[in-house]
Amino acid sequence: MQELDSAALDAEFHQALELHQHGRLADAERIYQELLRRQPNHFDALYLCGVIALQTRRPDRATELFGKAIALRPDFAEAHNNLGAALAEQGRPDDALSHYDRAIALQADHFGAHNNRGAALARLGRFADALSNYDRAIALQPGSADAHMNRGATLAKLGRAPEALASFEQAIALRPDFAFAHYNRANALRDLLQPDSALASYDRAIALQPNHAESHNNRGAALTDLGRFDAALSSYANTIALRPGFAEAHNNHGNALVALQRLEEALASYDRAIALKPDHAGAYKNRGAALAGLGRIDAAVADYDRAIALQPDYAEAYADRGAALANLGRRKEALASCDRAIALQPDSPEARFNKGACHLALGDYERGWESYEWRWQTRHAAALPRLPGLLWRGEDSIANRTILVHAEQGFGDSLQFCRYVPMLSRLANVVLDVPRPLLRILSSLDCDVQIVAHGDDLPPFDAWVPMLSLPLAFRTTIETIPAAVPYLHANPEQSAHWRKRLATLSGRKVGLVWAGSPLSPQPPAQAMDRRRSMTLQQFAPLAEIPGLCLISLQKGDAASQTRMPPDGMVLHDWTDELQDYADTAALIAALDLVISVDTSVVHLAGALGKPVWVLNRFDQCWRWLQDRTDSPWYPTAWLFRQPKPGDWASVIRDVTEALRRQQWRDEPRGATFAMMPP
Secondary structure, eight states: OHHHHHHHHHHHHHHHHHHHHTTOHHHHHHHHHHHHHHOTTOHHHHHHHHHHHHHTTOHHHHHHHHHHHHHHOTTOHHHHHHHHHHHHHTTOHHHHHHHHHHHHHHOTTOHHHHHHHHHHHHHTTOHHHHHHHHHHHHHHOTTOHHHHHHHHHHHHHTTOHHHHHHHHHHHHHHOTTOHHHHHHHHHHHHHTTOHHHHHHHHHHHHHHOTTOHHHHHHHHHHHHHTTOHHHHHHHHHHHHHHOTTOHHHHHHHHHHHHHTTOHHHHHHHHHHHHHHOTTOHHHHHHHHHHHHHTTOHHHHHHHHHHHHHHOTTOHHHHHHHHHHHHHTTOHHHHHHHHHHHHHHOTTOHHHHHHHHHHHHHTTOHHHHHHHHGGGGGSTTOOOOOOOSSEEOSSSSOOTTSEEEEEOOSOHHHHHHHGGGHHHHHTTSEEEEEEOGGGHHHHTTSSSOOEEEETTSOOOOOSEEEEGGGHHHHTTOOGGGOOOOSOSSOOOHHHHHHHHHHHTTSOSEEEEEEOOOOOSSSSHHHHHHHHHHOOOGGGGGGGGGSTTEEEEEOOOSGGGGGGGSOOTTOOEEEOGGGOOSHHHHHHHHHTOSEEEEESSHHHHHHHHTTOOEEEEEOTTOOGGGOSSOSSOSSOTTEEEEEOSSTTOHHHHHHHHHHHHHHOOEEEETTEEEESSSOO
């Protein structure tokens, strides 16, 4: 009778095993459980019930069953391996390791235990140890796509992207439809700065597994790398549709909206990310950047503070906080924030650059110019040009050699810092590479220099220097700024022509500029341009001052405002005749005064030695220093600054009061001020 029962049990077990092998897990488990009811110590039923529990994502139940099976057969390596897998599923990698170790002690060539041990070690952050296990697993089973894929993921964590890429490609060669390997291959390609190739791999991963939210999310990141922000936005939207609670996707969605200048919408995305993950420091930091772009600097600082509270070692948040504090005029606090960022991340370009700008604004040029060299490495900067020869910063002798001066940043920067070219020409032969609209006016520099336009063929040269590195090269301090003006000169015949035309108009001739134009499409440049620009309507009070003849010097999109000047304002506009800066210089030379927001016209007027009143935003540029109404760069400049962010009304009120107080005198070359500043 006992033999019959044993035979029946064996038959039932083999029936369950066949069902199990054919994927009918529920039916197989039901029979295994019936066997265990009748024979609680049936090892195979215990073990295989544990396998089904593991397969159906019930790690607690699997742990219990594998434990009972191991109690019956402590030397069964596969049971230890699977118990380790169940413990790993429960988030207990340390406990899992001990069972993988036991499995390997029992069976040194156990592929699964080596592979799983690598996964547990990786989860514990022990990536070098994990790599050894994956290498052993691959030696045991070279055709395992999973092991190659896991090895690649570990190499990626170790920062060895080229080797990681090779492992992912080996996994794909073994299993071409391995979606996760395509996804990880794409991640490695992004790390290697190959976004086009990464995008193709993300597309392949999505084709194989359309509902993998991470592939859609990271595809958006690759599109962002390529500057295809609209397409990135679509990928993030797909991610959110697949997984609405994916906080990182909402954060990335906000980043794409920022890139598209849709800052208010970006705030909503960051808010959603924070609602889903209240400890998302990155979302707070990014939300702060969006608020800063909207001019809400105080709120931005609060968000940076929240990001830092959540992640005290968040160097980027400290760096951005420093920039925001600088914009609030709190530059000593900004320096402390930048120093904290640098302590956490010594090679942080933003922190180093922001620190340099703070030092420059505070007049500490010795430290400022050194840190300002980090400008090339910041997030939104243009790349340092790849030019042959020595990159000169003042240390090396250039006697009897030819040096190229490369104009960078905006027109105003070139007009301000070209003053160093005559000094440089006394040390070497100089070639000056500048934007084409500056060619003629820079030809008036008082030195022998060859000038070429950007994009034209360059003559041979031995060394080169970015133009804004010249103050560093000459070790400029406040006291040694080469401030003698004029150092640029208008064409005498053109100026005489304008004086003759203007003589037919009564009143003192005052040129106006009310708006700039962004230096780049990047959000920080766009935001800065909005903060520094006014409208012609805001200049309306100037029309009420008797004895002024107002002349537009405004170019660009904002020039269209001259067609509808404020009521009572007569504004003369000949800007369609101004084709380059030499033309503008000729008109400025015929004026009595220039009143302008912080644009290139300010620097042109200052370089010509013309009286110029600069209307500055509250977070004025470092070059105007802090708490000064004069400029050591331009003896004829007088500075007016917003008393609080956005308060142009106060600036215009101060300008009109100064104009009413101003005394004028006539000189042979035209009218000028009795004093400057009064």
